[in-house]
Amino acid sequence: MPRSNRPRGRKTAGDDAYLDVERLTFGWRRTETKRGAQYTVQPISAANAQKVYVCPGCGRDIAVGVEHLAVWRADGVRGDAADLADRRHWHTHCWKIA
DSSP: OOOOOSOOOOOOTTSTTOOOHHHHHHOOOEEEEETTEEEEEEEEOTTTOOSOEEOTTTOOEEOTTOOEEEEEESSOSSOHHHHHHTOEEEOHHHHHHO
């Protein structure tokens, strides 16, 4: 019997298999605590890494097309806009060991 390529059902927002387009494009933003301060951590995929950055952890360049993390304070006193403007791009390994 030939197989059917017809969809069996639609995924809805309540399903576990549902994936948000923004999360697929930009990764899962999360909050982490390091040394008593809260940081917002945003993964940057290789496809979205379009500029060269210097990692504050090791001082080396993060080349174009390399997955990395954008990190900024989540609990800063200057406000969200200033904290976002002060974000830094880290190698994933450098952020883990920092």
